[in-house]
Structure formats: C-alpha cells, structure tokens
Amino acid sequence: xxxxxxxxxxxxxxxxxxxxxxxxxxxxxxxxxxxxxxxxxxxxxxxxxxxxxxxxxxxxxxxxxxxxxxxxxxxxxxxxxxxxxxxxxxxxxxxxxxxxxxxxxxxxxxxxxxxxxxxxxxxxxxxxxxxxxxxxxxxxxxxxxxxxxxxxxxxxxxxxxxxxxxxxxxxxxxxxxxxxxxxxxxxxxxxxxxxxxxxxxxx
Ligand SMILES: N[C@@H](CCC(=O)N[C@@H](CS)C(=O)NCC(=O)O)C(=O)O
Numbered sequence: 587x588x589x590x591x592x593x594x595x596x597x598x599x600x601x602x603x604x605x606x607x608x609x610x611x612x613x614x615x616x617x618x619x620x621x622x623x624x625x626x627x628x629x630x631x632x633x634x635x636x637x638x639x640x641x642x643x644x645x646x647x648x649x650x651x652x653x654x655x656x657x658x659x660x661x662x663x664x665x666x667x668x669x670x671x672x673x674x675x676x677x678x679x680x681x682x683x684x685x686x687x688x689x690x691x692x693x694x695x696x697x698x699x700x701x702x703x704x705x706x707x708x709x710x711x712x713x714x715x716x717x718x719x720x721x722x723x724x725x726x727x728x729x730x731x732x733x734x735x736x737x738x739x740x741x742x743x744x745x746x747x748x749x750x751x752x753x754x755x756x757x758x759x760x761x762x763x764x765x766x767x768x769x770x771x772x773x774x775x776x777x778x779x780x781x782x783x784x785x786x787x788x789x
Contacts, residue, residue: 587611587612587613587643588605588610588611588612588613588641588642588643588658588661589612589613589614589615589641589642589643590602590605590612590613590614590615590639590641590654591615591617591629591632591633591638591639591640591641591642592615592616592617592624592638592639592640593616593617593618593619593623593638594614594616594783594786594787595787596619596638596639597638597639597651597749598638598639598651599749599752599783599784599786599787600651600652600655600745600746600749600750600752600783601639601641601651601654601655601658602614602782602783602786603745603749603779603780603782603783603784604654604655604658604659604742604745604746604749605658606778606779606780606782606783607659607662607666607740607742607745607777607779608658608659608661608662608666609662610658610661610662612658614786617629617638617639617640619638623638624636624637624638632647632649633647633649634649635649637649639651639654640654641654641657641658643657651749652680652683652684652746652750655680655742655745655746655749656676656677656680656742658742659676659741659742659745665739665740665741666740666741666742667741667742668736668741672736672737672741675735675736675743676735676736676741676742676743678743679735679736679743679746679747680742680743680746680747682721682747683746683747683749683750683751684750686721687718687721687747687750687751688750690714690715690717690718690721691714691718691750691751691753691754691759692714693710693711693713693714693717694711694714694715694718694754694759695714695753695754695757696710696711696714697710697711697714698711698757699757715759715760718754718759719763719764722761722763722764722767723764725747725764725766725767726764726765726766726767729766729767729770730766733770733773734770734773734774735747740774740777744770744774745774748770748771748774748775748780751771752775755771755775756788
C-alpha cells in the first residue's frame with residue numbers, strides 16, 4: 587500500500603494532505619527525525635538524503651515531497667491532477683512553489699521562529715520576507731479573477747503551493763497586502779482534507 591514515511595511535523599504534512607485529497611488508501615509511517623528515524627539505515631535505504639518525507643508504493647520509492655504529491659495526485663487523476671494544458675499548469679505552479687516560494691519562505695522562517703534565537707539574523711529574515719513578497723505579488727495578480735490556481739476548482743497545484751506557504755501562514759507572516767492570497771490560503775487550508783492533515787501536525 588502507498589506509505590508516507592515521516593512525521594506530520596515535517597514536509598510530510600503536505601503529502602498527508604494530498605493523500606487525503608486524493609481519497610486513496612494509504613498508510614502513514616511517522617518516521618521521526620534523527621538517528622532512530624530519518625538518519626537511520628532503514629530510512630536511508632528509502633531516502634538516501636536522510637530528510638523527511640519519503641514515500642513507497644509497491645516497487646516505487648520516492649523522495650521530494652512535491653514529487654510524491656504529483657504521484658499521489660496521478661493515482662487519483664482529474665480533477666485533482668487534470669490532463670492536457672492544465673496538467674502542465676499544475677507542474678508549473680508546483681515548480682514555482684519549490685523554487686520561487688519555498689526558499690524565501692524558509693529564509694524568513696529560519697530567522698523568525700525555526701532556529702534558536704541566538705542563530706537568528708533579523709536582516710536575513712527581512713530579506714527573505716521581501717523576496718517572498720515579490721513572489722506573492724505575482725500570485726495576488728494571478729488570483730484576482732479565479733478562486734484556485736487553475737480556475738474554478740481545487741487541484742494538486744493548490745495543495746502544493748498552499749502546502750509550501752502553510753508554515754508562513756500558520757506562523758503569522760503578514761499577508762495583509764495580499765488579500766486574494768490570504769483568502770485563497772484560508773480556502774485551501776480549511777478544506778476537510780487539509781484539516782485532517784493539520785490535526786496530525788498541530789495536535
Ligand atoms: N526538498 C525536500 C526537503 C526535505 C527536507 O528538508 N525535510 C526536512 C524536514 S521538513 C528535514 O528532513 N530536515 C532534516 C535534515 O535536513 O536533516 C522535500 O520537499 O521533500
């Protein structure tokens with residue numbers, strides 16, 4: 587059975603959310619951080635990066651949370667993962683999430699709440715926030731006339747990008763200048779499937 591390895595307090599959260607959206611049978615193996623988990627031999631055989639999460643599905647072993655999500659969505663098919671041009675758009679937003687949104691959101695997060703206070707640099711936090719705001723301006727314009735990234739319905743593109751932005755949203759990044767983005771995040775992150783995954787992470 588498709589198994590998501592990794593505690594919900596990791597990027598495994600977004601994979602648990604995707605599996606709930608897909609409505610497929612799956613198992614959660616809450617591998618912890620550290621030598622008994624993500625750095626242990628059994629887990630490294632699945633994900634040699636020693637990072638959470640990973641996924642196994644039959645003979646397939648995958649790392650990279652957003653690749654895992656594309657696999658999960660592919661099993662469900664449309665509307666979660668549409669075909670044709672919208673499939674390409676879903677991939678575009680997924681790569682944008684990983685390369686444009688996530689590094690800047692993480693820079694802000696590391697220097698705001700994730701690292702111990704003595705390792706935080708306010709200038710790095712401010713630079714990350716400013717770079718993230720530049721990306722959010724693009725997203726704000728895109729969401730001006732559509733409720734979800736690809737149009738009227740929720741897709742894996744929304745799950746992937748909102749999953750990447752989740753930690754900033756939850757930890758009170760200032761979204762006030764981006765009301766469409768804030769409303770979209772609220773719409774995505776309060777869906778029943780998201781709430782199930784959030785209960786595992788926030789509980
Ligand atoms: N690009 C990877 C990043 C994985 C990653 O950095 N996971 C973090 C937890 S969210 C981790 O395992 N950090 C511990 C470490 O780097 O040793 C993905 O999206 O799966």
